[in-house]
Amino acid sequence: MQNPLRQIPEAFADIISLQTYRKGQLLHRAGQRCHTLFLVKTGALRSFYLVEERDVTAHFALEYGLVGAVDSIMKGTSSRYSIEALEDSTVYELNYAELEGHLNRHPGQERLARQVTQLLYLDLVERLEGMTFLSARARYEHLLERYPGITQRVSLGHIASYLGITQETLSRVRRQG
Amino acid sequence: MQNPLRQIPEAFADIISLQTYRKGQLLHRAGQRCHTLFLVKTGALRSFYLVEERDVTAHFALEYGLVGAVDSIMKGTSSRYSIEALEDSTVYELNYAELEGHLNRHPGQERLARQVTQLLYLDLVERLEGMTFLSARARYEHLLERYPGITQRVSLGHIASYLGITQETLSRVRRQG
DNA sequence: CGCCGAGTTGAACTGAATCAAGAAACGTGG
């Protein structure tokens, strides 16, 4: 089992809970604190924030994707992000404070925690590099590699804002794939 | 002492070493493995990689900034990044494998390690958001807030590639600051 | 039916890239 994220439900079974959400439901609302990590079992989530009236997708989480209000979790402040279910979803939930306690009691799992963190970090590095010098088309193709079939599940507008381009541009890019 | 990075030299004193480099010297060369983390005591470093003949700055590290070949450290592969001294610099060096051993022996310092990781992560999130929807000018102003006085120390071309814009554009942006 | 959100298409506009010269600044050796 290569993907560390898949090991989470079992490894942290005693502090994890499973919730279900309906499409469109908010798991967390911007402006509030949130100390929960969400790991998608089935379905799809996204985190997003507002920039000048615009809804910008920060992150997608499909099956065994992880999402959270990272700013709130790490800084303890209220969060700029909201988290929304894009489909009916079942979601593992993990309280960050409980996670820290659990890791203190089971130091052997620090390694898994660190692997997960590194995975998230590398993901972000790759995305950042893509945003630095890829064209709209190249960003879209890159996304399709990382999230195959995402276009069938997520609306064009959400994908466009995630890629930092307009919906119109993405529509045109896609037409002559 | 709020900044966790400043606690590193003391906390990891027994596994850290101090090296000096001359301006222009490479601390690490792309294509090789690198398991060393570099923490700037004095001077300035940058990591960079090549995209289609172009030299792109991935990261700057000024005083108490941290830089490493993250891909190599985390995946154990050879690295796409090189690391270069932008000024004569004195640099704390920390071997990642030794760090893991040290953390096993001193689990009380896992917390510091995690704080550092989170700091790096949040930094990246912020940068990513900036790249997603800020104009060239806004990115530059944003950079100046995060690295005051960097323009006096780092060449225009390095800054431009870091911001994902051309040197010419940055020159124009700066002229009418 | 008619509305509504999501996607498409078109035309005009614009910020930034590209290409091409020059002008400063810099270091090195005479």
Added chain:
DNA sequence: CCACGTTTCTTGATTCAGTTCAACTCGGCG
């Protein structure tokens, strides 16, 4: 301390990818 070549920075003209604004299509769904 100056002369030279190299690198860094600036400036201009042109082009282009992507935005903006606006209208229109399509597929549900009440």
